[in-house]
Amino acid sequence: DSTKPKSETCNPVSDTVEGQKALLEATSIIRDLTLALNRVYENIRDVQGTRRLNADLSKNFKERVETFQHCRNTVKKTFNTVSEACSLFGIDNPEDIIPYVDAPEVSANSSINNENALQLKVEREILLKKIAEVDSELLRYREVLTSALWELNDSMYPVSK
Missing domain, CATH: 1.10.287 (Helix Hairpins)
Known part of the structure; x- marks a missing residue:
C-alpha cells in the first residue's frame, strides 16, 4: 500500500x-x-x-x-x-x-563441512553448557531462598507447643 x-x-x-x-x-x-x-x-x-x-x-x-x-x-x-x-x-x-513437499531433499553434507557451521556448532555447545550451569545455580539459589523464607516464617510465627 x-x-x-x-x-x-x-x-x-x-x-x-x-x-x-x-x-x-x-x-x-x-x-x-x-x-x-x-x-x-x-x-x-x-x-x-x-x-x-x-x-x-x-x-x-x-x-x-x-x-x-x-x-x-x-x-x-x-x-x-x-x-x-x-x-x-x-x-x-x-x-x-x-x-515444497514433493521437492527432493537437499543434501546437508555441504553445510556440515562448512567451517562457519562447525564453528557455530561448537559455540552452541559451549553456550548450552553455560546455560545448564546457570540453570543449576539458579535452582540452588531458589532452594536457599525457599529455606530462608520458611525459617523467617517460623521465626515470625512460632508454633506453640
Whole structure:
C-alpha cells in the first residue's frame, strides 16, 4: 500500500502466511457463490424458490464480494512484500527458497563441512553448557531462598507447643 509509511517494515514470512489464509478464504468465497448460483440455475422453473434464493444471494453477495476484494488486496500485498524481500536479498527465483513437499531433499553434507557451521556448532555447545550451569545455580539459589523464607516464617510465627 502506498498509504503505509516506509518506516513500517513488512515481514515476508508473516505476510506469506496471511496471503495463504487470504487465498483459502477467497477460494471458499468463490465456491460459496458458485454453489449459490448453481442452486438458482437448477431451480429456474421453481419461481418462488428462485426468488427466495435470489434474495439470499443478493443479501450476502455484496459482503462476499467485499471480503473477496480484501483477500485479493492481501494477496497483492503479500506478493509485493515477498518480491521486495527477494530483490533485497538478491534472490533471483523465489521458488528456490520455498520448501515444497514433493521437492527432493537437499543434501546437508555441504553445510556440515562448512567451517562457519562447525564453528557455530561448537559455540552452541559451549553456550548450552553455560546455560545448564546457570540453570543449576539458579535452582540452588531458589532452594536457599525457599529455606530462608520458611525459617523467617517460623521465626515470625512460632508454633506453640
